[in-house]
Amino acid sequence: MKDVKTPPSAEGRGDTVSRRSLLGAALAAVTLAPGITLYAGPAAAAADGAKRWGLLIDTTRCDSGCSACVTACGAEHGWSDAGRARPDQAPQWVRKVDVRDPATGRTASLPIMCQHCAKPPCVDVCPTGASFKRADGIVLVDRHICIGCRYCMMACPYKARSFVHEPVTGQRPGSPRGMGTVEACNLCVTRVDAGGRPVCVDACAGAGRSAILFGDLDDPGSAISRRIREVAPARIRDDLRLDTGVYYQGI
Amino acid sequence: MTGVRTLLIALGLAAAAVTGVLAAGEGTAPSPAFRQWPGECVADAPFMRRNHMDLLKHQRDDTVHGGIRPANHSLNACVTCHAVKGDDGHPVTVADSRHFCRTCHDTTAVRVDCFSCHTSTPGVAK
Amino acid sequence: MARTKTAFATLDSRSSRFVRIAGLLAAVAAAGGAAALYMEHEGHVVTGMNNQIVWGLPHVFAIFLIVAASGALNVASIASVFGRTVYKPLAPLSGLLAAALLAGGLAVLVLDLGRPDRLTVAMTHFNFRSIFAWNVLLYSGFFAIVGVYLWTMLDRRMNRWTSAAGTGAFVWRLVLTTGTGSIFGFLVARETYHSAVMAPLFIAMSLSFGTAAFTLVVSALYRIEGRPLGDAVLGRLARLQAIFVAAVLYFVVIQHLTVAYTARGGALEAYLLGGPYAPMFWFVQILAGTVAPLVLLLRPEFNRDRRNRLLAAGLVLLGGLAQVYVIVIGGQAWPLELFPGREVTSAAFDGTLGSYDPTPAEFLLGIGGVAVSLLIVAVACAALRFLPESLADAAVDPHHARADA
Numbered sequence: 109m110k111d112v113k114t115p116p117s118a119e120g121r122g123d124t125v126s127r128r129s130l131l132g133a134a135l136a137a138v139t140l141a142p143g144i145t146l147y148a149g150p151a152a153a154a155a156d157g158a159k160r161w162g163l164l165i166d167t168t169r170c171d172s173g174c175s176a177c178v179t180a181c182g183a184e185h186g187w188s189d190a191g192r193a194r195p196d197q198a199p200q201w202v203r204k205v206d207v208r209d210p211a212t213g214r215t216a217s218l219p220i221m222c223q224h225c226a227k228p229p230c231v232d233v234c235p236t237g238a239s240f241k242r243a244d245g246i247v248l249v250d251r252h253i254c255i256g257c258r259y260c261m262m263a264c265p266y267k268a269r270s271f272v273h274e275p276v277t278g279q280r281p282g283s284p285r286g287m288g289t290v291e292a293c294n295l296c297v298t299r300v301d302a303g304g305r306p307v308c309v310d311a312c313a314g315a316g317r318s319a320i321l322f323g324d325l326d327d328p329g330s331a332i333s334r335r336i337r338e339v340a341p342a343r344i345r346d347d348l349r350l351d352t353g354v355y356y357q358g359i
Numbered sequence: 360m361t362g363v364r365t366l367l368i369a370l371g372l373a374a375a376a377v378t379g380v381l382a383a384g385e386g387t388a389p390s391p392a393f394r395q396w397p398g399e400c401v402a403d404a405p406f407m408r409r410n411h412m413d414l415l416k417h418q419r420d421d422t423v424h425g426g427i428r429p430a431n432h433s434l435n436a437c438v439t440c441h442a443v444k445g446d447d448g449h450p451v452t453v454a455d456s457r458h459f460c461r462t463c464h465d466t467t468a469v470r471v472d473c474f475s476c477h478t479s480t481p482g483v484a485k
Numbered sequence: 486m487a488r489t490k491t492a493f494a495t496l497d498s499r500s501s502r503f504v505r506i507a508g509l510l511a512a513v514a515a516a517g518g519a520a521a522l523y524m525e526h527e528g529h530v531v532t533g534m535n536n537q538i539v540w541g542l543p544h545v546f547a548i549f550l551i552v553a554a555s556g557a558l559n560v561a562s563i564a565s566v567f568g569r570t571v572y573k574p575l576a577p578l579s580g581l582l583a584a585a586l587l588a589g590g591l592a593v594l595v596l597d598l599g600r601p602d603r604l605t606v607a608m609t610h611f612n613f614r615s616i617f618a619w620n621v622l623l624y625s626g627f628f629a630i631v632g633v634y635l636w637t638m639l640d641r642r643m644n645r646w647t648s649a650a651g652t653g654a655f656v657w658r659l660v661l662t663t664g665t666g667s668i669f670g671f672l673v674a675r676e677t678y679h680s681a682v683m684a685p686l687f688i689a690m691s692l693s694f695g696t697a698a699f700t701l702v703v704s705a706l707y708r709i710e711g712r713p714l715g716d717a718v719l720g721r722l723a724r725l726q727a728i729f730v731a732a733v734l735y736f737v738v739i740q741h742l743t744v745a746y747t748a749r750g751g752a753l754e755a756y757l758l759g760g761p762y763a764p765m766f767w768f769v770q771i772l773a774g775t776v777a778p779l780v781l782l783l784r785p786e787f788n789r790d791r792r793n794r795l796l797a798a799g800l801v802l803l804g805g806l807a808q809v810y811v812i813v814i815g816g817q818a819w820p821l822e823l824f825p826g827r828e829v830t831s832a833a834f835d836g837t838l839g840s841y842d843p844t845p846a847e848f849l850l851g852i853g854g855v856a857v858s859l860l861i862v863a864v865a866c867a868a869l870r871f872l873p874e875s876l877a878d879a880a881v882d883p884h885h886a887r888a889d890a
Contacts, residue, residue: 154425154426154427154428155424155425155426155427191530192530193530194530194535195832195834196535196536196537196834196839196840197529197530197534197535197536198536200536200833203831203832203833203835204831204832205823205829205830205831205833205835206829206830206831207823207824207827207828207829208827208828208829208830209826209827209828210826210827210828211826220823220831220835229672229673229674231612231614232614232615233614233615233616233617233671233672234612234615234617235607235610235611235612235615235617235618235621236606236607236610236611236612236618237610237611237612238610240424242424242425242426243425244426248423250423250424251476252419252423253603253606253610254599254600254603255598255599255600255601255603255604255606255607256598256599256600256603257598257599257617258539258540258599259615259617259668261536261539262539262540262672262674262675262817263672263673263674264674265673265674265821265823266821266823267536267537267821267833267835269536270536271529271534271536271539271599272528272599273528273529273530273534273535274527274528274529274530275475275528276475276476278478279476279477279478280478281435281478281481281482282435282482284434284476284477284478285476286475286476287475287528287599288525288528288529288598288599288600289476289599289600290599297426298428300426301426301428302428344823344824345822345823347825348673348674359824472602
C-alpha cells in the first residue's frame with residue numbers, strides 16, 4: 109500500500125503530541141520520521157508507571173481486504189522480508205485474522221499482535237527474565253538476554269511471538285533484531301518514548317479507516333478510556349484473566 | 360649544576376610526555392577518520408576507550424527497560440557520529456575492518472555480537 | 486549373612502570391542518555436534534521447527550533423555566532407600582547412567598537454543614517465577630547430589646553416608662521429574678498440556694524409560710567383556726518394568742479422560758486419537774511400546790527368555806520416544822483457541838493444525854545426545870570401578886533364589 113510506505117505525516121500525530129506536551133513531558137528527541145531521530149534536547153524518563161498503554165481496535169472499521177497495519181509494522185521494524193524462512197517460520201509481529209461465527213455466519217476481521225497483558229504468561233515462564241513488562245505496561249523481549257528457548261512462545265495464548273529463524277541483515281536503525289531470539293510487537297516503544305504512537309495506528313488512519321486507537325488505559329480522561337467505557341469492547345480469551353491491554357470492539 | 364638539573368627536568372618532562380602520549384594511544388590503532396567526527400563524544404576519549412563497554416551495557420538496560428533514551432547515547436548514535444566513509448563515499452559497515460567499532464577490537468581480539476542485530480551504519484542514512 | 490563383598494572392576498578400554506563401541510558412539514556424538522554447529526550457523530530455518538511447532542525433534546530427544554535419567558536412578562534408590570541388597574552392586578552404575586542421560590539430554594536442549602552462546606546468561610539471570618529456571622536449578626542439583634551419592638558408594642570411607650545420599654537423590658529426582666512435567670502442565674494457553682496429570686505422568690514415564698534404559702545398558706556392558714550376568718538381576722528388572730509400563734498406561738488413560746471432559750474435549754480427543762499423530766500413538770506408543778512389552782514380560786511362555794526381556798526394554802524405549810513425540814509435537818500442532826466456538830483463518834495458520842517435518846540435522850542432534858550419554862557411561866566404566874566383576878545369580882543372591890520363579 110502506497111500511503112503506508114510514506115512516513116506518518118506530522119498532522120497524524122498532532123493530537124497525541126499536544127496532549128502529552130500538556131502533561132509536561134518534554135520530548136527527548138525530535139522524531140522526523142520513524143527511525144530518524146535528531147539527537148538533541150534533554151533526556152526523558154519514558155517508561156512511566158502511572159500509565160498503561162493500550163490499544164482499542166474497532167473491528168467494524170477493519171476489513172479483511174486491508175492489511176495496512178501489517179505492512180506498516182513490517183516496514184517500521186524491518187521484518188517484512190521473510191528471506192529463506194518458510195511461511196510458518198516467517199516473522200509475525202502482527203497478523204490479520206478473519207473470524208466467522210458458524211452459527212450466525214457473521215464475520216469479522218482484525219489484527220492480532222502482542223496483547224500486552226498485565227499478567228503476561230510469557231514473562232512468568234521466561235527463564236532469564238528477558239521477557240518483561242515495562243512500567244507503562246508494554247511487554248517486551250530484552251533481546252540482550254534472550255537465549256532463544258522459545259518457552260514464551262509455548263506460553264503465549266495469542267501466538268503473538270515469532271522466532272528469528274535465520275541471520276538478519278539490513279535492520280532498521282530504530283529496531284534491532286537478530287537470529288536466535290524471540291520477537292513480537294513492542295507497541296513501537298521508540299515512537300511512544302518520543303511522544304508518538306505506534307505506526308499501525310497511523311497506517312490504519314492513513315488507509316482511511318482509523319480503526320485503531322492508542323492511549324493510556326490508566327487515565328480515565330484519555331480518549332481510549334472514554335471509548336472503552338462507552339462501547340464495552342471485548343478482549344481475546346478474557347477467560348484466561350490475563351488483563352490484556354488490547355481491546356476489540358464489535359466481536 | 361643548574362644546567363644538569365635543567366637537563367634532568369627536561370628529560371623527565373619529555374619522558375612523561377612520551378609516556379602520556381603512549382598511554383593515551385594504548386591499544387589503539389589510530390583510526391584514519393580520527394578527528395573527523397563532529398561534535399563531542401558522550402565522555403572524554405580516555406574514559407571512552409576504557410569504559411565504553413560498561414557505558415553501552417548500562418545504557419542498554421536503561422533504554423530497554425526504562426525507556427530512557429538520552430541523546431547521543433544509543434548505539435546507533437555512536438556509529439552515526441563515528442561513521443567512517445568507505446571508498447564509495449558511503450559509511451562502511453562492520454564487515455569492513457575500517458569500521459570504528461573494529462579499529463581496536465580487531466587488534467585486541469575482542470568480538471562483539473551487537474551488530475548481528477543493530478545496524479552498524481548511521482541511522483539517518485536510511 | 487554370609488555375604489561376600491562384591492568385587493568391582495573397570496572395563497578394559499583397550500579391548501577391540503570397547504574401542505569399536507566407543508568409537509562408534511564418539512562418531513555419532515560428533516555428527517550431532519556438527520549438526521548443532523550447522524543449525525547455529527544457518528539458524529533454525531534449516532529445521533522443521535516454526536512459529537507454531539516451536540519445539541521439535543531435539544526437544545523430543547532431550548525430554549526423553551531427561552525423563553529417562555531420573556528413572557535410571559531407580560535401581561540405586563531401591564538399593565539405598567528401600568534396602569534391597571540384590572540391587573546394591575548395581576547402584577553405582579544406576580547413578581552413573583542417570584547423570585549421563587541427564588548430561589546428554591541437557592546438551593541437546595542447550596544446543597537447540599536460539600543462542601547457545603548465551604548459556605552464561607541462563608546461568609546468571611534467574612527469573613524465579615519460571616518453571617524453566619527452576620529446572621535449571623533442579624538439573625544442576627541433580628548432578629551434584631548424584632555426584633555425592635556416587636562418591637559415598639565408590640569411596641569405602643564414605644559408605645555410611647550412602648543411604649542418606651540415596652534418599653536425598655530419590656527425593657530430588659521426584660521433584661525434578663515433577664518439574665519437567667510441569668513445564669507443560671502449567672501452560673494455560675495450551676489445552677493439550679494444561680493439566681495436573683502431566684507431573685505424575687512424567688514420573689511414571691521416567692520409571693519406565695529409566696528401567697528399560699538401565700536393562701539395556703547393563704546387558705550391553707556385560708557383553709562387552711563377556712562378564713557373567715544372571716537372570717536374578719534381569720528378572721527383577723523385568724518385573725519392575727512390567728509394573729512401570731502399566732503405570733504409564735494408567736496415567737495415559739487418565740490424561741485422555743481429563744481432556745475428554747474439557748470444553749473442546751470431543752474435538753481434541755478426536756484429534757489425539759484419530760488425527761495425524763494417532764498412528765504414532767496407537768501403533769508405536771500403545772501397541773509396540775505398551776502392549777507388546779507387557780505380553781513379553783508377563784506371559785510365561787515368553788518371559789523366561791532373556792532376549793524377550795531385552796526386546797521388551799527396547800520396545801519400551803521406542804514407545805517412549807513416540808510418546809514424548811506425540812506429547813511435544815502433537816500437543817503443539819493443535820491450534821490455539823482464540824475465539825471459542827468460532828472459525829478462525831489467517832495467513833499465519835490460525836485455526837489450522839501445525840505441520841512439522843523434522844530435518845536430518847535435528848535428528849542427528851537428538852541422536853547425538855543419546856550417543857553422548859552412552860559414551861559417558863562407557864568411558865566412566867573404563868576409568869572407574871562402576872561394574873561388579875560378576876552379576877551371576879550366585880554372586881548377586883547367595884540363596885540362588887530364582888527371581889522370576
